Amino acid sequence: MIDVELKSAIAAGIGRAQRHGDLPAFDIPSEIPVEHPRQPEMGDFATPICMQLARLARMAPINIADVLVRRMHLPDFVGEVTVAAPGFINFRLATDWLTAQVEAILSAGDTLGTLDLGADKSVQVEYVSANPTGPLHMGSARNAVLGDTLASVLQAAGYAVQREYYVNDAGSRMRVFYETAFARYAQALGREDITVPEDGYQGAYMIELGQQIAEAHGMAFLEMPADEGALAVGKLALDHVIAQMHEDLAAMGIQYDCWFSEQSLYQNGQFDKIMTLLREGGHLDVHDGAVWFAATRLGGAKDEVIVRSDGTPGYFASDIAYHYNKFIERGFDRVIDVWGADHQGHVPRMRHMMEALGLDPNRLTLVLYQLVTLKRGGEIVRLSKRTGDMITLREVVDEVGSDAVRYFLLSRSADSQMEFDLDLAVAQSDENPVYYIQYAHARICSILRYGEQVDATDGDVSLLTHPAELTLIRRMIQLPEIIQLAAEQLAPHHLAYYAYELASDLHAFYRDCRVVSSDPADRAVGAARIRLVQACQAVLRRVLGIMGMTAPEMM
């Protein structure tokens, strides 16, 4: 990456200046800041390093800058260097290097923008993981988009990524779900005496599910002992719900590598093994009839119940066993869990759990996102599967479209609380910036169709000298940098802004530069511009692809 080369050139320049006696001796900072100047006229890259060195060198920043510029060996991609008050060094990319990048992009193929930041380390991204007790509702949408895009970003950054859905098919909520399913099934067969539990799932979808099972299986499960019948109906209902989730997520272009069952954590004595490990490590206490995780001994605010006094494992027990499985059984180098902000209270105990398992807590990252407030008719809608008040992810995706939903949810940082107005989302879907970006792609396709008869294979990109052309190329070569930023910060919203700016530069280029011209005198530059437009198309496709969006050829 060019910024890395620039940094080492600057560091080397400081060393050389010191050896020549232009700068006094001091330790060269390990991290050399390189950034994009706010004003493009100032250059493509800049470093404020001289301001930071002023104290060390006991010199004015501007004088340090002068010395440094004189002593630096410039990489070949730098065309011009200037010094600006109070001590910035500005670098401008060489035009011939810049235009050559068009060919580099065209020959990159599918790996365009791919980095080796991850060094092929294995990362698991676990996201959505909503309880399988009903259809996915809109509350899970942000989790889905964030997690899925994060996974793609990390893939592009050179990690070996695995996408996982954690199916909470154990525990007390599951039992209530089974009982609800059984009651609805029985009611469908006329047994009004069998009722949905007090804290059961009231949604209409459970009634439908009960009817479907009744139609398919008749009285069979009612003729069994009650426990067995409920279990059998419950399992059918669970399978149905999970199959539905597959479909709903697929409608957003999301596919997992693994659907991991919580129940499986309690098979083959695995859980006992982990409890032994924790006990031997001195992390367990027994009191009030329950087994506790001694988080306070690791600096936590309170201890956590692992096994309840009735002998059943609690949610945290599964969390421990699950992460033991992720790191120790399956050996992921790094794990990212995407959680809603309502789970932020669990962050410290996850850290303590990692310590207790003898794992480096930094290998586990919990990405938290602020919950989305849903509005309909100006009113805030509260979603709950238990009460059955819900707006499903599917109905919104069907109505607004996957691309628009994804872009909307992706374009804000995870820390921002956002409002999703359903009426507005439908009414204004045409104004969603995603269409602006897709239009840029469709426009390129249109230009290429129109210029089909032009032979651009020998297009000479060095003819690209118009400011709009160079601005576009500058934007195009930013892709790796944006992928790196998004991967390092685990913040995919940078992609959304980048894609918009890329589209904007393309539209501006289209305004200023005629690509396909009937004038024979324009043939050479036209061929070069076709190369440029093809390269831009590749970048647009790539960034849209990482965001999980389509790149339509026509709209």
Added chain:
RNA sequence: GCGCCCAUAGCUCAAUGGAUAGAGUGCCGGACUUCGAAUCCGUAGGUUGCAGGUUCGACCCCUGCUGGGCGCGCCA
């Protein structure tokens, strides 16, 4: 009471401790007889919630307020 997150243009949101804080949207005004007007160009809009502090330099880091969201269970 304690903890986490947030507060930036009318609205929705950006901005790795660096130069004149940017987009979209909305208002107003312009541009189709040539590759797509789902586009482009322009005007207006700011004490970055308040008060201190650190720094050569703060929207960004620290402290204290104010206001909002979310947590603090032998639920998940």
